[in-house]
Amino acid sequence: MTSASEPSRDDADIAMARLDALAACTDEPGRITRLAFSPALRDANARVLAWMREAGMAAGIDAAGNVVGRWEAETAGASAVMIGSHLDTVRDGGRYDGPLGVVAGIAVVERLRREGRRLPLAVEVIGFADEEGVRFGGSILGSAAVAGTLAPDWRERRDADGIDAATALRSFGVDPDGVGAASRRRDPPAAYLELHIEQGPALEDADVPLGCVTAIAGATRLLVTVDGTAGHAGTVPMRLRRDALAAAAECVLAVERLCAGAEAVGTVGHLRVAPDAVNVIPGRVRFSVDIRAAQDEVRTRLVDAALAEFQASARRRRVELAWQVTSRTETTPCSPRLVEALAGVLAGMGLPAPRLASGAGHDGIAVSAITEIGMLFLRCAGGISHHPAESVTVADVRLGIEALHRWSLALRRG
Template sequence: MSTAADVLARCDALAACSDHPDHLDRAHLTPALAAAHRLVTGWMTAAGLRTWRDQAGNLCGRIEGREPGLPALLLGSHLDTVPDAGRYDGMLGVLLAVAVAERLGPEVAAWPCALEVVGFTDEEGARFGTALLGSRALAGTWDDEWWDLQDADGVPLAQAARDFGLDPSLIGTAARRPADLVGYLEAHIEQGPLLEEADRSLGVVTTIAGARRLRVEVLGEARHAGGTPYPRRRDALVGAAEAIVLIERTVRDSEAIATVGQIDVEPGAVNVIPGRAVFSLDLRAATDEARDAMRDTLLAGIEAVCAARGLGVRVTDVYAAPATPCADRLRDALRAGVVATGDPAPLDVWSRAGHDGMAVSAVTDVGMLFLRCHDGISHHPAEAVREVDVAAALDALTAAARTVATQAPVPA
């Protein structure tokens, strides 16, 4: 049976599947993703799973229950990465799921449900700018307008899918119905420092953050850097900088999280006062109400900053995802699994990052298990986990899957 050491060795092997020779970069529908699928298919098959790739590009595997065609307990995470990624975000959860399937395989034939493992694609949204494409397809919430999305090279999503061997006209076949599933469990590195600060291997996720992404455009006037005195300046970059400082000052003592990760300046010349600055705003909170209240507070502050400097401001909402509470029954199963590893009082945490469970919740209940990662570092090559924590996660996820599956409704 696979051990924590085996899971970590497989993470190392997957890290070699990259579209860039110098760092890990594995985006949706790329040759590196195809290579990752070949590796994981081999491990799934060895674990006793029947494998296939759906028309969204998700890699799937299944072990039947006591009769063919029963609803399935779904385990998994994602196989794509951000650019210059670490080797545990997403893929550790997939490989833990494969190891759980290997452990439980002999039992599943007596279960009132099947066991499935999924390696989702495009959770990160790095190539086409829209995250959760794989899990949205599985949840039946696909939007055909997404086929027109283009990557940085101008390749439409539909063409990339065909090049990958998929048929866009069959995307509907990737969708599951609520009756097809009994729940979804995912193990994932925390991507934050709370577990490490509490000296805990594992935590049980209560909810996945509701997120909104905005585009904030500050409009001033481009003029000569030397010839324009300060009272005459309408410097869009200085206004944007003041707004960004206001964002941090407002949010840092709240329960929300806000990040400005991009800023573009026009005309962008060393001797020209910036006439336009555009920055991104990523805003998250445990509930939609808290997130949206903070949005309103921040926009009022940004507008006041810009008005005081004679600047215009335009705000565009570019992305929204509702907060996703984890189902009580799945949280209870995960909590019991953590207790079985020797932690008598499992830590509850809310996920400040988004995950495939946000999309999967449209079709079935979701539950998440977090495991400690060094210094909370993620989306960076320095991602690191300890073998002892991976071992605890493997034990806890196995126990939780057994609990959820054996308590599944008995088909009529």
């Protein structure tokens, strides 16, 4: 693409100012906390809605509380390239994870407006309302509503204050009985594009501003219980012990060793010991395992290998082992066509186009049920996300907007 205009300083500067304005929409003063369907999210939606309208888009809040704007195509009613991300955050989060993709999408449309340009496809920008899943324990609405894949029990889920999701929606100004109307199953976008901070250090390590995401890694989570025998720390000889924590420690290290030797990541993030006392041999330990890989067969093989090692440790140490799979998500591949188009865009900008998988989940997982998805990662300082220290440079944001703009122009219907 050589026809795209040079990046204007204003685009990135305005985007950064808007990200600061959104950071001020918070449920907890002094922190950035915008939970799904909270007053702070309603504020953020109102700001985004105003920016969309200033950019010449037809915009509104959809039936699930997402904010959506549309820049019409050459032919009215044509299908759309959807550009988006989420506007909710974790508690005490950062200002870029999510909102960056929304303000960058608006910047793309502002350019089209400045250039007086309509495309064969419309451009829609969407800010999803519930991606982080902090409030109701799982991403219940937002992109799932747009994809028409809402969990059957979404209405009954409750937040920490006991407020159910249906009530939360009502106080947000959304009719819980009408949420189904947000589904785009009958009118799916032609493609979904998302610009998101990397949430990892690979781009920074490689000294590269942008990267092409090939897939959103699948994840398997286990809850493992090890049962040994509790006893007095001072009286039971070592050779007679059935120490559940010592066995669990071997399991934790096995996860680390197996994943370090593969294209995967594995984490034991939660471990509970009972009894929990300095002078008692642990009788029961429960721990979580989270294994992710961009290839499902790699993940499945690692889960099997980890369980085999857990069982071997349990036999050796004469403890009982039980486990259950608490969640399993398959890998969501990005569309090869969109990845190729993005790589071409980055090459045209004189940039490297490293390919990497996303270890974290994104709205694209849900949206992939109705259309092909593509993701563009932007370098973030230290790979930090979900934290106030999240940081990006205005120069990288400028490149990100330019790439997103060229990527949208490169797409043709079908």
